[in-house]
Amino acid sequence: xxxxxxxxxxxxxxxxxxxxxxxxxxxxxxxxxxxxxxxxxxxxxxxxxxxxxxxxxxxxxxxxxxxxxxxxxxxxxxxxxxxxxxxxxxxxxxxxxxxxxxxxxxxxxxxxxxxxxxxxxxxxxxxxxxxxxxxxxxxxxxxxxxxxxxxxxxxxxxxxxxxxxxxxxxxxxxxxxxxxxxxxxxxxxxxxxxxxxxxxxxxxxxxxxxxxxxxxxxxxxxxxxxxxxxxxxxxxxxxxxxxxxxxxxxxxxxxxxxxxxxxxxxxxxxxxxxxxxxxxxxxxxxxxxxxxxxxxxxxxxxxxxxxxxxxxxxxxxxxxxxxxxxxxxxxxxxxxxxxxxxxxxxxxxxxxxxxxxxxxxxxxxxxxxxxxxxxxxxxxxxxxxxxxxxxxxxxxxxxx
Numbered sequence: 001x002x003x004x005x006x007x008x009x010x011x012x013x014x015x016x017x018x019x020x021x022x023x024x025x026x027x028x029x030x031x032x033x034x035x036x037x038x039x040x041x042x043x044x045x046x047x048x049x050x051x052x053x054x055x056x057x058x059x060x061x062x063x064x065x066x067x068x069x070x071x072x073x074x075x076x077x078x079x080x081x082x083x084x085x086x087x088x089x090x091x092x093x094x095x096x097x098x099x100x101x102x103x104x105x106x107x108x109x110x111x112x113x114x115x116x117x118x119x120x121x122x123x124x125x126x127x128x129x130x131x132x133x134x135x136x137x138x139x140x141x142x143x144x145x146x147x148x149x150x151x152x153x154x155x156x157x158x159x160x161x162x163x164x165x166x167x168x169x170x171x172x173x174x175x176x177x178x179x180x181x182x183x184x185x186x187x188x189x190x191x192x193x194x195x196x197x198x199x200x201x202x203x204x205x206x207x208x209x210x211x212x213x214x215x216x217x218x219x220x221x222x223x224x225x226x227x228x229x230x231x232x233x234x235x236x237x238x239x240x241x242x243x244x245x246x247x248x249x250x251x252x253x254x255x256x257x258x259x260x261x262x263x264x265x266x267x268x269x270x271x272x273x274x275x276x277x278x279x280x281x282x283x284x285x286x287x288x289x290x291x292x293x294x295x296x297x298x299x300x301x302x303x304x305x306x307x308x309x310x311x312x313x314x315x316x317x318x319x320x321x322x323x324x325x326x327x328x329x330x331x332x333x334x335x336x337x338x339x340x341x342x343x344x345x346x347x348x349x350x351x352x353x354x355x356x357x358x359x360x361x362x363x364x365x366x367x368x369x370x371x372x373x374x375x376x377x378x379x380x381x382x383x384x385x386x387x388x389x390x391x392x393x394x395x396x397x398x399x400x
Contacts, residue, residue, distance in 0.1 A: 002062050002076070002171030002204050003028050004049065009058035011044055011228075018044055020228045021058070026172075031198050031205040033215035036225035036251070042208045045225075046176050049206060050079050062171065073103070078165035079174040082181065084157045086149040092160050093132055093145040099168045100128045135163045138200065139193070155186040162197065172204045179214065191218060212252055216240075224248055246382035249290050255331060255345045257376075258291040274338035276314055278372070287385070290376030293331070293347040299367040303354030304330075314370040318344070336368070 004026040011019035019041045026032045034042040047053035049060060051072035060068045067075050078099075086095050101110055101121075109118040136142040139159045149157055158178060165173060175194075179187045195218045198205050209215055215222045216236040223233045232244045243249040249257045263270045264285050269278040271289070298304055299315070317337040324331040332346045346368065377385045 003064070004172055004204060004206065005059075005061040005064075006045075006049070007059040007061070009045065009048060009060070010056050011041070011048065011053070012056045018228050019048075019055075022228075022230055024223060024230065024233065026204055026206060029202045029204055031195075031207065031218060031220045033207045033209060033219040033222045034225060035209055035212060035215040035222055038210060040225040041228040042210075042225050043176055046079075046174055046206065046208050049172075050077050050174055051075050052079075076168075076171045077174060078168050078170035078172075079176065080161050080165050080178045082177045084149070084161040084181075086157060086160060086164075088149050091146055091148060092136075092141065092152070093129075095149070095160055096132045096135065096145075096164045096167050097128050099164060100124075100131060103168065104128070131167050132163075135167045138166070138197070139163050153186075154182050155190055158182065158190055159193070162194070166197075166201070170203065172206065173201075175205070175207045177209055179209075179211075187214075194218060212254065216252070224251060226251075242384075243290075243376065244384050246288055246290070246378045249376060249378075253292060255293045255347060258293065258296075258342075258344050259378075260289045260291065260336075260339060260342055260344075262287050262289045271316075271336065272338040274316065274336075278314075278375075286380045288378040288380070288382065290378065291344075291370060292374055293345045295371045295374035296344075296346040297369050297371075298332075298346065298348060299369055301348075301366065303351060305349040305351045310371055310373065312372045314372060316368050316370065318346075318366045318368040320364050320366055332366075334366075 004024075006022055006024040009019055009022040010017065022045060024032070034045060036042050044053060048055050051067075051070060051074075055068065058068075059066055062075060062077075072079075087098070090098070101115065104124050105115065105118075105121055109115050109121045115121040132145070133142060136145055139162060141156060141159045141163060144152065144156060144160075149160070152160065158181075161178070178194075179190055182190060191214060194207075198218070207215070207218065216239075219236060221233055222236055222239055224231045224239065226247055232239060232248050234242075239248060239252045243252065246259060250259065260271055262276070264287055267275065269276045269287070269289070276289075298318075318334050319337055319340065320332055320334045322333040324333070329347055329349050332348065333343060334346070335342060335344055379385055
């Protein structure tokens with residue numbers, strides 16, 4: 001295990017700045033995911049941690065020791081890439097043993113023909129074989145050790161790539177979108193195996209992905225990146241329930257959060273001309289209101305599970321435009337009559353009566369109830385506004 005610290009890491013390619021003063025602490029044995037859209041700098045940051053890329057400024061520390069100038073080999077870090085990068089002419093066992101050969105044998109004994117006869121290679125062979133077999137059993141690929149990569153499925157190749165990294169017994173395990181080449185079913189399976197591997201190994205994991213589901217389900221903490229900066233670092237549930245900005249709220253959650261323009265006036269918060277009857281923040285200003293699709297529920301629609309009406313719930317007329325059937329739930333697209341230009345998504349759970357009749361036959365106007373405890377308020381610049389005690393009470397929250 002190892003503790004990783006990044007201090008003011010910056011990276012520029014010519015005049016283009018791709019990383020901007022990133023500081024992070026990753027504790028011993030922690031699983032931290034770097035998540036964000038393509039081009040946000042997460043893979044570049046991972047390469048800097050590994051030593052494959054040099055930062056333009058800043059420091060990298062492992063267990064309190066500065067390693068910024070050290071080579072990848074000196075950092076005791078293992079990395080799994082998006083491309084499995086397996087040697088096609090070697091067996092699974094030979095692929096997994098390659099890091100041991102490169103680190104434990106002298107230069108002349110690493111050559112393909114020499115390492116079968118060199119005394120140092122023959123002495124190290126039993127120990128290497130044991131290490132490979134131990135890791136292969138851990139990953140449940142010990143029955144595949146004699147096969148070539150071409151004889152393996154995508155999931156099996158991914159496990160071999162994981163095993164090749166693990167066999168070195170690294171202090172920090174880096175993964176750069178390792179599941180992106182797998183189909184949906186295999187991604188779920190390997191995602192679970194990576195989580196089990198983290199718990200059983202106790203290693204420090206830094207995982208890069210653009211898939212929020214991977215980040216949210218596997219991580220102890222998630223660092224959400226955008227434009228070369230870290231917007232927020234927090235536990236998955238905190239990112240969902242307490243985002244610091246509109247950008248974080250929009251990225252986390254599926255379907256995406258609904259963002260509505262509202263105005264604070266002396267007599268309340270207004271959506272268009274509709275008074276939401278929520279306490280004003282004290283002065284006239286333009287704000288943004290965040291509503292998760294699951295924070296909304298329909299009234300009077302047969303076949304849907306109705307959420308309990310909470311004190312202070314807000315009821316708004318809703319115009320239905322389209323319905324997506326997702327199996328156990330449906331996603332309804334439409335708009336509030338108070339602001340018809342903003343698309344609204346509502347996620348609703350089915351009950352046993354769903355499908356017995358056409359729930360929406362000839363129905364376009366619906367009534368939506370909004371859970372007031374799940375409203376998120378942002379200022380005009382997209383930064384989160386934390387409710388004051390008076391505001392929290394008006395939202396139905398209990399403030400201690």
